[in-house]
Amino acid sequence: MSVKPARTRLAPSPTGHMHLGTARVALYDYLLAKKTGGQFILRIEDTDVSRTVPGAEQEIIDGLRWLGLPYDEGPDIGGAYGPYRQTDRREIYRAHIHTLVNGGHAYPCFCTPERLESVRQEQQKRKENPHYDGACRTLDPDQAARRIANGEKYIVRFKMPREGTTIAHDHLRGEIKTENSQLNDYVLLKTDGLPTYHLAAIVDDHEMGITHVLRGSEWLGTFPLHVNIIRAFGWEExxxxxxxxxxxxxxxxxxxxxxxxxxxxDGYSIFIKDMQDLGFTPEGVLNWSALMGWGVAEDDVMTVPQMLERFTIDSLTPSPAAINFQKLDHFNATHIRLFTTQDLAARLKPYFIREGLNVKDDVLLQMIPLIRERLVTLDDCISFGAFFFKDEVAPIPEDLIAKGLDAKQSAQVAQRAYQILAAQPTISHEACEPPLRAYIEESGLNANQVFGILRVAATGQKVSPPLFESMEIIGREKCLQRIKNAIEILEKR
RNA sequence: GCCCCCAUCGUCUAGUGGCCCAGGACGAAGCCCUCUCAAGGCUUAAACCGGGAUUCGAAUUCCCGUGGGGGCACCA
Structure with missing residues (x-):
């Protein structure tokens, strides 16, 4: 079966932080385009100059790069259908609006904001739906042209059909019927000379050869408008x-x-720029967001290549989805466990460095197998493994006291354990565990008590990776020194 | 208020008239493993919003309710 290559586009407006919703559309856009051998395009919808936030466009570009969703055409890399920033396309819109006006599908409107407001209030008083009353709809074109030539301020409105029904087709919902009497003569061109979304997006999608428009359902309300504009142009949908x-x-x-x-x-975010800081991985975030709105029967842990194999637009779902951050944790942790040691090392290093630790690469590589399955987020590596990169640890005295023992008894246990370990030729797991087990046996203590004291002594924390493997990495001298320290702390109490 | 959309376990979802006393995943509970914490293994609880209609047969089709969501700008 051969499929026509799809051209999809992500069309965010640079008005704030890039969020999860944008990332999800981008993913689906990307999947559809790549699956069909088509192109994924980034287009910046900045026609509301007053709302444009400096840096927002860059944040989107950075976000897509971090997520690993490269686009084939975009404002920073160009392409055959550019420019890809709407404020750079004014002339294109002007020409198309001209076509619409000439064809009788749109008209100039000279109504002032004040008049519009009073019309709206009147309508509300009469409990009518607020809508443009069409005052300029029937203006004589020649007269209108003269007023424009005189420098009078104007906008252009779409001449919506007054009667009948508009039937629009959404791939997930089927036919959406709307009485044309419910529709408004929407503004196409604003006084600042820039088009509204409605006109700009439709023109660009056509000019850029977009085959599939994926967008949020908040656009369903103006969907009939968009369809009518396309039909007025006589374009294919x-x-x-x-x-x-x-x-x-x-x-x-x-x-x-x-x-x-x-x-x-709570340590979560819906903003992409925060995700990395919080220790989430692109794999985790993508897998998580992919599944909100995409029905997959089983085996829902997927990387992008695996998603590519399974993705179809037919399996997308139309119902609203509640965000579940626990599930983000799950996918993040699952993907971390799937990374190779080398890969994980490269991803963890920045978090250790951020913490001011002196990272030794060989130690890093050694400790990763120990902490990998304990990480939910990447920055968890600090709480689990920072002690590997410290010269000294500072255990809380209370933590060194084993359950059922007092400080003095704990010190004695530590002392005995020290002797046993010091007597071994190496600090290896194989050398150290048997004699300590034997000691536990003969002393009548339990493993939790003895290993617990050693754990806190060696790592400085009550919760750590497995004790013997950890000590091996810490090294014999450092371990013995830390235990000696612990004994001192205990004896001082 | 008007318009549009949606409706399966707490959450994300599978399910396209018989394969469903409804499957998976997260979360929850229990057990096993165990030097802490995890991971892993096993097990359990947990849903077709209500009412009509069509049909031999409906989670699946249609209608009406109800609930939820979105929209009604010279914003996107």
């Missing part, structure tokens, strides 16, 4: 796929600014 929105974890309402702040407090 792309396949429309409206993805559902993400709901907050409670499932009540969509993710909001407030909710995003709550997530941050």
């Amino acid at each position: 792309p396949t429309w796929i409206h993805l559902s929105v993400f709901l907050k974890p409670s499932g009540k309402g969509k993710m909001s600014k407030r909710e995003a702040a709550v997530a941050i407090k």
Whole structure:
């Protein structure tokens, strides 16, 4: 079966931080394009100049790079269908708006914002739906042209059909019927000379040869408008796929600014730029977000190449999905366990360095097998393995006292363990465990007590990777020194 | 208020008229393993929103409710 190559596009507006929703659309865009041998395009929708945030475009570019979703055409790399930033495409929009006006599908409107506001209020008073009353719809074209020539301010509106029904087709929902009487004469061109989203996106999608439009379901409301604009131009429609929105974890309402702040407090985020800092991996984030809105029967742990094998637009789901951060943890941890030691070493190193630790590469490579399956996020490597890179550890005195023993008794145990370890030729696991087990046997203590004291002494913490393997990496001299320190601490109490 | 969309375990979902007393995953509970914490193995609890209709037969089709979500800007 041969499929037509799809051209998809991610079309974010640079108005804030890149979030999860954008990442998910990008993933699906990427999967569809690559699966069919087509292209994935990045286009910046910056027609609202007042809302454009400096740096936001770069954040999107960085975010896609981090996620590992390279685009084939975009503002920073160019392409055959550029420019890829809408503010650089004004003339293209002007020409198309001209076509629409000439064809009787759009008209100039001279109404002031004040008049519009009062019309709206009147309508609300009469309990009518707020909509443009069409005052300029029937203006004589010659007269309108004269007013424009006189320098009068104007906008251009789309002349929406007043009667009948618009039937739009969404790939996931089928036919969506809307009475044209419900539709408005939407603004196509603003007073600042830039088009609105409605016109710009439609024109660009056509000009750029987009075959599949994946976007959020918040666009369903103006979907009939978009379809009507395309029909007015006489263009072919792309396949429309409206993805559902993400709901907050409670499932009540969509993710909001407030909710995003709550997530941050809990060590999570919906902003891509935060993900890396928090220790999440692109693999984890992608796998997690892929599954919110994509129905996969089984084996849901996937890398992008594996997703590529399975992805189809038919398996996308239309219902809203509540965000579940526990599941992010799960996918992140699962993918970390799948990384090779070399790979994980390279990913962990920056976190150790961020902590001000002096990372020795050979030690790093050795300790990774010990901590790998304990990591949920990459930065967990600090709590599990920072002691490997420290000259000294500082155990909390109370932690050195074993359950059922007092400080003095614990010191004696540590003393005895020290002698046993010091008597061994090496600090290897094989050399050290048997004699310590024998000591446990004859002393009537239990393994938790003895190993617990040693653990805290050697690593400085109550929870650590396996004791003997850890000591081996720490090294004989350092271990003995740390145990000696622990004995001193205990005796001082 | 009006318009549009959605509806299977707590959550993400499989399911396209008989394979379903509904499968997987996260989470939860229990057991095993065990030097801590994990990981791993085994097991358990947990859902077709309600009502009609079509049909020999409905989670699956249709209608009506109900619930949830989105939209109603010279914002995207």
